[in-house]
Amino acid sequence: MSPHDFAVRVYYEDTDMAGIVYYANYLRYIERARSAWVRDLGIDQNAMRERDGIVFAVRRVEADYLMPAKFDDALTVRTVTRAITGARLVMAQEVLREGEVLFRAEVTVVCLTLSGHPVRLPDAVRRRVH
Structure with a gap:
């Protein structure tokens, strides 16, 4: 599957006192990007919840902060599928500024x-993210 890119602009409210x-x-940026990616794949998370009683949940995040983004930066969040079971x-996700x-x-x-018990990924989801 090809990478999915999502544009983000850094607003003042996103920064600390140093403007970083x-x-x-x-984590908010990559969450928004995953939501947009799922929507772009044609997966309706509201329908999945209402029809099937299933929701997505983050189980694990491993993150590396390499360089600071600053106020008014134009960023790209790139999402790539690494594995599906x-x-x-x-998924691997990166936040980039000009590459x-x-x-x-x-x-x-x-x-x-909806009661918090794990279930298998729906077949329709697995087919679309493959």
Whole structure:
């Protein structure tokens, strides 16, 4: 599967007193990018929840902060599928500024029932992200 790119602009509210993006905001950026990627694949998360009683949940994040992003930077969040199993989806995500990698994460996503029990990834999801 080809990479999915998502544009992000750094706003003042994203930064600390030094004008550098606060570390937790990178997690927000990559979450927005994953949501856009899923939507672009044609997966309706609201319908999945209402029809099937299944939601996505982040199980694990391993992150590396390499370079700071700053106020008003135009960033790109790149998402690539690394692995798909019956129960989980592993993605590599990078935040870039003009091609330079500022932040890198590996994210493991699983599906849960509305009561919080793990379930297999739906076949339709596995087919679309492959």
